[in-house]
Amino acid sequence: MWGLLLVVAATASLGAACTPSVTTVSGTYAPVTVCSGALIFSDDFDEFDLEKWQHENTLAGGGNWEFQYYSNNRTNSFAHSGTLFIRPSLTADQFGQAFMTSSTLNIEGGAPADRCTNPQWWGCERTGTPTNILNPIKSARVRTVESFSFRYGRLEVRAKMPAGDWLWPAIWLMPAHNVYGTWPSSGEIDLVESRGNRNMFSNGVHIGTQEAGSTLHYGPFPELNGWERAHWIRRNGNGYDRAFHRYQLEWTPDFLRFSIDDVELGRITPGNGGFWQHGGFNNHPGLLNPWRYGSKMAPFDQKFYIIMNLAVGGTNGFFPDGVTNPFPKPWWNGSPTAATDFWNAQAAWLPTWNLNVNDGQDASLQVDYVRVWAL
Ligand SMILES: *[C@@H]1O[C@H](CO)[C@@H](O)[C@H](O)[C@H]1NC(C)=O
Numbered sequence: 001m002w003g004l005l006l007v008v009a010a011t012a013s014l015g016a017a018c019t020p021s022v023t024t025v026s027g028t029y030a031p032v033t034v035c036s037g038a039l040i041f042s043d044d045f046d047e048f049d050l051e052k053w054q055h056e057n058t059l060a061g062g063g064n065w066e067f068q069y070y071s072n073n074r075t076n077s078f079a080h081s082g083t084l085f086i087r088p089s090l091t092a093d094q095f096g097q098a099f100m101t102s103s104t105l106n107i108e109g110g111a112p113a114d115r116c117t118n119p120q121w122w123g124c125e126r127t128g129t130p131t132n133i134l135n136p137i138k139s140a141r142v143r144t145v146e147s148f149s150f151r152y153g154r155l156e157v158r159a160k161m162p163a164g165d166w167l168w169p170a171i172w173l174m175p176a177h178n179v180y181g182t183w184p185s186s187g188e189i190d191l192v193e194s195r196g197n198r199n200m201f202s203n204g205v206h207i208g209t210q211e212a213g214s215t216l217h218y219g220p221f222p223e224l225n226g227w228e229r230a231h232w233i234r235r236n237g238n239g240y241d242r243a244f245h246r247y248q249l250e251w252t253p254d255f256l257r258f259s260i261d262d263v264e265l266g267r268i269t270p271g272n273g274g275f276w277q278h279g280g281f282n283n284h285p286g287l288l289n290p291w292r293y294g295s296k297m298a299p300f301d302q303k304f305y306i307i308m309n310l311a312v313g314g315t316n317g318f319f320p321d322g323v324t325n326p327f328p329k330p331w332w333n334g335s336p337t338a339a340t341d342f343w344n345a346q347a348a349w350l351p352t353w354n355l356n357v358n359d360g361q362d363a364s365l366q367v368d369y370v371r372v373w374a375l
Pocket residue numbers: 073074075089090093094138
């Protein structure tokens with residue numbers, strides 16, 4: 001009798017335990033079976049698991065001529081007390097000032113973990129000159145490209161944004177397989193980006209630590225990107241650098257929705273015309289829609305992986321010319337010597353990073369956890 005009851009109970013709980021989900025996954029840390037509502041990826045950063053988080057090793061500057069050199073170094077990325085820190089440091093601390101204006105830095109390595117991960121934009125080797133110095137900041141960018149990618153689900157990252165002039169943290173997702181072609185045809189999902197300046201204003205609006213944004217990038221080629229129709233910001237008078245917040249993405253076969261601390265920031269529920277119509281690309285006669293055989297969510301109907309990084313500066317306009325900041329922005333976005341101009345103004349921005357206080361925690365992107373649930 002008891003045995004029978006146990007069998008019945010076990011069968012019932014097994015049935016309840018796994019309702020199949022629309023969410024799909026891949027990667028070395030992906031579960032074999034995806035059950036509806038289940039936690040399918042998580043990291044609390046009790047340790048820094050480099051099998052989950054692959055470091056980028058590149059001088060590429062993110063395609064925006066950002067000023068950092070990303071590498072795998074515990075000065076720039078480490079887990080401490082259950083938190084992941086991505087912390088900037090000065091390249092000159094390692095190589096010396098003279099090296100930056102006169103030497104060649106080749107970051108290609110022999111071991112699988114030491115390979116240069118992005119050769120684009122002189123990403124694996126650069127030579128510094130007095131007007132065009134080597135990337136002046138060292139930082140880190142980590143990704144789940146081998147360990148975990150998913151299509152549809154709920155993502156929540158509890159994080160604290162860094163403070164310090166011209167710091168640009170980002171937690172975002174990129175397509176695992178570029179099923180619709182290269183960027184931005186296969187999409188990009190930016191969960192959160194912010195700017196580290198504590199007192200930066202553009203047209204009277206605080207666009208530094210008091211602003212956090214979420215964005216989708218999608219379009220048939222780089223010059224035609226519908227991001228402006230899929231970009232949301234939220235303000236916090238206390239600053240996103242002062243406390244941890246939960247940055248959330250809900251991604252279903254019907255909509256994409258961004259929230260912060262359970263308050264919706266924005267969402268897109270595309271109609272039958274999909275993102276092609278949402279981006280207004282149907283108004284450009286003669287363009288071939290790369291998503292024409294995808295679902296209405298295309299390109300956001302394929303697997304994406306997670307990226308977390310701390311960038312600095314760049315010339316793409318994320319830091320607009322003409323902003324008001326206690327120390328003016330030291331480079332123009334059109335300048336061919338932007339990194340050098342930035343470096344030469346070190347006396348203005350370096351004190352705002354507080355690198356010598358508390359192991360540079362103010363200037364660090366801090367991540368308490370990353371969690372993904374199946375739908
Ligand atoms: C790691 O970074 C520190 C600080 O920049 C530097 O001194 C050290 O040489 C780096 N380690 C390696 C192996 O590059």
